[in-house]
Structure formats: C-alpha cells, structure tokens
Amino acid sequence: MAPNSDESRFELQRDRVLKAAAHCFNQKGYSGTSLKDVANMLGLTDPALYYYVRNKEELVYLCYVRAADVGREAMQKAVAEGGSGLEQVRRYLRYHIEIMVGEHGPIAIMSEIPSLKPAHRDEVLELSRQHSLNFEKMLKVGMADGSIASCDVRMTGNAIMGSINWIPKWFHGDDVMARAIVDQFPGILSRGLAKSGN
Amino acid sequence: MAPNSDESRFELQRDRVLKAAAHCFNQKGYSGTSLKDVANMLGLTDPALYYYVRNKEELVYLCYVRAADVGREAMQKAVAEGGSGLEQVRRYLRYHIEIMVGEHGPIAIMSEIPSLKPAHRDEVLELSRQHSLNFEKMLKVGMADGSIASCDVRMTGNAIMGSINWIPKWFHGDDVMARAIVDQFPGILSRGLAKSGN
DNA sequence: AAAAAAATTTAATCTAGATTAAAATAATGC
DNA sequence: GCATTATTTTAATCTAGATTAAATTTTTTT
16 A cells, blocks of 8 residues: 555565565475576576575575564464464464465475575574464463363474475465465364364 | 395395485485485495486485375275274374384475476376375265264365475484374374264 | 306586676666 | 666576496305
8 A cells, every 4th residue: 555665676576586486496396496497487587686686595595584474473463463372373374374375475485494504594493493482382372261272282383384384385376276275274273272162 | 024035135225225315305305415415324325326216306206106105005004994984084194104203214205296207296196196085085984974074175185184294394203203293193183173072 | 266247336427507707788866 | 868876688607416437346146
C-alpha cells in the first residue's frame, strides 16, 4: 500500500535474485543449479549476479537468513495473538506454511546447510536452533495451560519442523495444491498434540 | 547366521561404498561430497570407486534404490503382521525409522533426486510414488476399519513422509538419539490419526 | 609358484561452472 | 546534452573434481 518509496531498485532486484535462487536450489539442489540457471530465470547472464551478491555461497546464506526471518515473524505473530498454547501452535504453523507456499515463494531452502562456509553455517544453525527452542517453548506453554498433552518437546519439534521443511521438496508452486497445504497441514501436524478435551 | 557364503567380496565392498556415499550425501549433499570424500572414508582413493560403480550419479541412484527397498520392506512386513489400519501404520513407521537410524545407516538420502539423470530420476520417482500410494492405502484401510479418523490421505501422507525423510538431515548417528527417535516418532506421527476410540 | 583375475593406485585428461576483468550500455542528476 | 554512476555484458581465467588410462599390487586358482 505505502509507496514503498525507498527500497532502491537495487534492493528489489536483489530480492528477485534471492527468490529465483531459492526456487532453483529447492528444485535442483545447490550443486544442481548453476549461477547461469538463476540468472537466466531473470533474463540476465551469470556474471550479473555478482553485482548483487559476493558469490554463490552467499546466495544460499542470504536465502537462509530470509527463511529464518520468515519463520521468526510467523512465530512472533502467532504468539502476539495469544490464546492457548495449542492455538498458538496451530496459528504459527499456518502462518509459516502460508509464507512457505505463498507468492513470495519458498525462500526457505532448508536443505543446503552443508554448502555454507563455516562462519555462515554456524550463524544459520544458531538461528535454526533458536527457532526450535521457541517452538518448544510454545509446546511447553500448551502443556502448562492444559491444551497440549505431555510430550517430548524436542522430538515433537523435530517431527513437526521436518514435515514443514520438507514441503519445498515436493511442492512446486501449484495454486490449488498451495491452498490444500495451508488448509490441511496445520491440522494434520497439530492434531496429535491436543489433550483429550481440546 | 548362514555362512552368507556367496555375496562375493565385490558385493560386500560395493555395499560399503553405498553406505559411505549415503552417509556423505546426507551430511554434505551431493555437490558437497567429492568421490574422494567417499573413498577416503573407506581407506581408498577416488578412482577405486569406479570399480564398483559407473559414476557419481549412479552412486546416488543406487542409494535411492536401496532406500526404496528398505521402505518397501518395512511396509510389507507391517502389513503382513495384520492388525487394524492404525496398528499397521504404527508398525510401518517403527520399522522404517528403525532402519533409517539403525546400524545400516541412513542409506536413505531422499534429498538428491535432482542430481539424478532423467531416466534414473523417473524410476526413483516412480518408486517413491508407489510407496506413497501404498501408505495412503494403509490409511484408507484404517479409515475403513474405524481405527483412523477421516482425513485427506494425500496430504497426511506427505506430512508424515516428510517428517521421516527429514530425519537424516538432523540425525547423525548418536545411539541415544537413535533410540529416542525410534521410541518417540511412531507415536508422535500417528497420534493425530487415531479416531476417538483408539 | 606361475598365470590369470581382481582390486587398487598413480598419473594424466577434461570440463563445467565459478569467479574476475575489461568493456559496453542504460539511467540519472544537473 | 554532458558527466557520473549504476547495471549488465562479453571475453578471459582458474580450479576443483569427475572421469579415464596405464601401471601396480593383491588375491585366487590350479
């Protein structure tokens, strides 16, 4: 709505680059996608990408940072809206998945961590760890308020996150499918959490 | 127990190669692992691998075929032992996960499909599709016998399989963790399926 | 213990694709 | 319209790592 006036052309273009890259990485993996693939997708030649990004590794890195942002925002939003722990979890799942399959595309490649250089890898893993901890916290809240049945939060978190992270592997931008995922996944993933009454 | 007399040294060594390769691929991805990595892991030099395998692509391919075998066997075993649909699902999950985190190692890389050449990719995708269909069939059996609540089998299958396929991404051979996964995952993943009474 | 076959090695290619450099084009401010 | 800055291109490197070839060692057979 707002003119979004700033966000120089540079920033915008850079975003497009990231999005295209994420798309490719998700489909063909880090090795499978050449910079040429990404560039062509935008009607550019490969060297042009170096204007926006230091190198290929940084491309993955930036995708990750954005993915982490997305996840964090979804979670904060869900928490801010309150409700029982279970409700928060359900909402978080929906928000996160919505972005994941939405028009902004799967900026979230979650499979290419090994491709990162150590410093970046550590940073990304830390972000991921943080996200997991926050999710586990939500589960605990739910257990405390009686909406979620007692469970091993670590394993439950791993199970649910895995399911979400895997989505880009099989979903490739079909609108009908996107809707189905958003409608179904939160329920499927959270149904097993509920305590009898909920 | 049986002398296992045949299985020429060749076959055995080839198995070791596949296992090592799968391990590397899971940890560092297709691009991230060089043939040298795999070879060194076995105390060999890279060219030696060509004695067992046509090329790198075939290495991934064979890993997939084995992964598919593993999944299929787990499923057949679970079905063979009968019980309600829900029980079959639970058992299948346990068997499959057991192998996945077990000593045979995660032969199951499920992330490198894009690296396969078209012919192999098609074959592997077909195996995967088949597996999914079989799983969906189990769900339907459960819905028919009243052990599983009505659900969208396609989406439910995707959710559960994703969670399993993601395991190799974060699990790297810690025995305690392995036990925890086997103990917890089947429950976590199947709890949401049960119809009230079960 | 020689010969044949199996397994692996060292040394030599070969290539895709990332990166860099230099040049060209487009956009913007004045 | 000119100068400056932004963007992209074409042409030129450079390198890791896959693959192949030839040579060597190890194992098996008889």
